Amino acid sequence: MKVSRGKPIFNTIISLFLMVSFVLAGCSAGDAEAENGSNVIRIGYQKNGPLLILKSLGTVEDRLEEIGYTVEWNEFQAGPALLEALNAGSIDLGRTGNSPPIFAQAADAPLVYMAAGKSKFKGSGILVPEDSPIQALEDLKGKRIGFAKGSSSHFLLVKALESVGISYDEITPAYLQPGDARVAFEQGNIDAWVVWDPYTASAQINSNARMIVDGEGFTTDRDFFLANKDFAIKHKEALDVVIEEVQKSSEWANQNHDELIPMLAEVLKIDEASIKMSVERRVYGVDELSPEIMEEQQKIADTFYNLDIIPKKVNVQDALIKE
Structure with missing residues (x-):
C-alpha cells in the first residue's frame, strides 16, 4: 500500500531541481562548440x-584532443545539483550515486546512462555511537535516523528496515546531508546515521561510530555515469x-x-587513515549496463515510488541509448 507522506519530499527536490535548471539554462547555450572551433565536453x-x-x-x-575535443571540468557538491546542470545543458557528462538519476528521470530530465561503477556496499552502512x-x-x-533524502542511503535504510519487519513509518527520519548529519550524530541529536x-x-x-x-x-x-541525452546522441565517440x-x-x-590515499586526503581534506579505510574496502572500475544492473536500478525506482517519494x-530502460 502506498502512503502519501513522501510527496512533499519529491516536490521539494524537484522544485529545486527545476529552479536551478532554469538558471543554469540561462547561463549556457547548451552547445559543445568552443570559441576556437573545437568541440568541448563539459564534465561534472x-x-x-x-x-x-x-x-x-x-x-x-590527451585522448580527447586526438579526436578534436577539449575538456572543461565543473565541480559539484552533490549528485542532485550535478544532474540539475546536466538537465539544463550546462554540463555534458557526470557521475552520481544510484538514486539521484531516478529523481531526475521522474522529473523528465533528458539524461541517459552511459556506464555503471563497481559495487561499493562495504563502505555504506548504518552507524550508531560506540556506546549506543x-x-x-x-x-x-x-x-x-539521519540520512540524505533521496540518496543511496535512503534506499539502504528502507531495505534494511524491511528485512526485519520494520516499516518506514516506524522510524523518525532526519533528512540531513553528510556534513550536518555528522554534527547531529556527534551531538547525540540522532540515534543512528546512514x-x-x-x-x-x-x-x-x-x-567513535560503530557500524x-x-x-x-x-x-x-x-x-553511474550519465550524459545529457542530446549530447550523447551527437558525441558518443567522445563519451566512449x-x-x-x-x-x-x-x-x-x-x-x-x-599514491591514491594522500592524493584524495589532500583534495577531500580528510585524514589519510579514513581515506585508507575507504579505498581498501572498495574496487574502482566500470561495468557495462547489463540487464542485472538495470534491474537493480529498477528496484530502487520501484521502492521510491511505492513509498510515494516519487510521483x-x-x-x-527509458534512459538508455537505443542502438
Missing part, C-alpha cells in the same frame, strides 16, 4: 570518486573515450593505493 565531478581521480591524473585530455544500546537492526524501531564512504570511515575512526550493518544484501551501492579513461584511471587507483513510475 564531485570531490570523491572516479572522475576526481581521472581529473587528477590528467590523462583524458542499539545492537541490531531490530533496535532501530522508533529511533531518529551514510557512505569516506564519511562512514571518518566517523568510524574519528567519531551495525553495511550494505551487503540490501544494496550494491553503485554509482571518457569512459575508457575512467576504467584506466580506476585500474591505476586499485593498484596504487600508496510516478519510472522505467529506467
Whole structure:
C-alpha cells in the first residue's frame, strides 16, 4: 500500500531541481562548440570518486584532443545539483550515486546512462555511537535516523528496515546531508546515521561510530555515469573515450593505493587513515549496463515510488541509448 507522506519530499527536490535548471539554462547555450572551433565536453565531478581521480591524473585530455575535443571540468557538491546542470545543458557528462538519476528521470530530465561503477556496499552502512544500546537492526524501531533524502542511503535504510519487519513509518527520519548529519550524530541529536564512504570511515575512526550493518544484501551501492541525452546522441565517440579513461584511471587507483590515499586526503581534506579505510574496502572500475544492473536500478525506482517519494513510475530502460 502506498502512503502519501513522501510527496512533499519529491516536490521539494524537484522544485529545486527545476529552479536551478532554469538558471543554469540561462547561463549556457547548451552547445559543445568552443570559441576556437573545437568541440568541448563539459564534465561534472564531485570531490570523491572516479572522475576526481581521472581529473587528477590528467590523462583524458590527451585522448580527447586526438579526436578534436577539449575538456572543461565543473565541480559539484552533490549528485542532485550535478544532474540539475546536466538537465539544463550546462554540463555534458557526470557521475552520481544510484538514486539521484531516478529523481531526475521522474522529473523528465533528458539524461541517459552511459556506464555503471563497481559495487561499493562495504563502505555504506548504518552507524550508531560506540556506546549506543542499539545492537541490531531490530533496535532501530522508533529511533531518529539521519540520512540524505533521496540518496543511496535512503534506499539502504528502507531495505534494511524491511528485512526485519520494520516499516518506514516506524522510524523518525532526519533528512540531513553528510556534513550536518555528522554534527547531529556527534551531538547525540540522532540515534543512528546512514551514510557512505569516506564519511562512514571518518566517523568510524574519528567519531567513535560503530557500524551495525553495511550494505551487503540490501544494496550494491553503485554509482553511474550519465550524459545529457542530446549530447550523447551527437558525441558518443567522445563519451566512449571518457569512459575508457575512467576504467584506466580506476585500474591505476586499485593498484596504487600508496599514491591514491594522500592524493584524495589532500583534495577531500580528510585524514589519510579514513581515506585508507575507504579505498581498501572498495574496487574502482566500470561495468557495462547489463540487464542485472538495470534491474537493480529498477528496484530502487520501484521502492521510491511505492513509498510515494516519487510521483510516478519510472522505467529506467527509458534512459538508455537505443542502438
